[in-house]
Amino acid sequence: MGIAHPFFIYFRHMKYTAVIFDLGGVIIHIDYAATIHAFENLGHRDFHNVYSQAQQSGLFDELETGKISGQRFVNELLPYLKRGTSPNKVVAAWNAMIGAIPKERIALLQKVREKYPVYLLSNTNELHMQAVQRSWQEASEKPMSEFFDHIYLSHEIGMRKPNAEIFEFVCRENKLNPSETLFIDDSIQHIEGAKSCGLQTVHLTDFELLDQLFS
Numbered sequence: 001m002g003i004a005h006p007f008f009i010y011f012r013h014m015k016y017t018a019v020i021f022d023l024g025g026v027i028i029h030i031d032y033a034a035t036i037h038a039f040e041n042l043g044h045r046d047f048h049n050v051y052s053q054a055q056q057s058g059l060f061d062e063l064e065t066g067k068i069s070g071q072r073f074v075n076e077l078l079p080y081l082k083r084g085t086s087p088n089k090v091v092a093a094w095n096a097m098i099g100a101i102p103k104e105r106i107a108l109l110q111k112v113r114e115k116y117p118v119y120l121l122s123n124t125n126e127l128h129m130q131a132v133q134r135s136w137q138e139a140s141e142k143p144m145s146e147f148f149d150h151i152y153l154s155h156e157i158g159m160r161k162p163n164a165e166i167f168e169f170v171c172r173e174n175k176l177n178p179s180e181t182l183f184i185d186d187s188i189q190h191i192e193g194a195k196s197c198g199l200q201t202v203h204l205t206d207f208e209l210l211d212q213l214f215s
Contacts, residue, residue: 023122025186029099038093043082162193
């Protein structure tokens with residue numbers, strides 16, 4: 001018999017009464033490099049410096065907090081791209097990072113929700129969510145809303161991780177005790193934000209590990 005990995009020993013000793021999942025990199029595959037490469041192919045040679053998993057410039061923050069529309073976002077990017085680039089190509093490049101949702105993830109969410117209240121908390125935007133919905137429909141006949149007690153999307157509520165206000169808002173609205181709430185995310189800055197509000201956290205560094213955590 002092999003020795004249990006310290007990470008799983010740590011996780012199995014955690015006590016929690018509710019679970020908050022991130023979306024990208026936790027429920028759905030995300031490839032940030034695919035979007036960076038797509039924009040570079042459209043002529044934006046500096047895109048990797050203005051957008052990444054770890055940080056992003058103001059334009060992207062405005063999109064993710066609903067301050068600007070998807071159309072405005074596309075129009076703001078067009079001057080930095082090759083002449084003749086269509087808005088549809090910009091949307092396709094922006095959504096290139098959105099991957100598949102394994103059917104095992106759907107089954108996992110159903111399993112976890114049988115035991116705990118389950119919430120989704122994602123930094124996202126209207127354009128990405130269109131692609132996410134397509135991926136979801138390929139993985140499940142049931143809508144996303146049936147797998148979560150509530151879905152919180154940054155562009156709809158005007159707040160984004162890792163700011164404390166968004167974690168406080170979710171806990172307050174659902175009467176969650178932060179010390180008894182588990183938050184799972186693949187971005188360390190979001191994990192640190194949740195920790196500062198007293199939540200228990202798991203930094204998911206390997207997409208495939210999530211199923212093993214709840215096995």
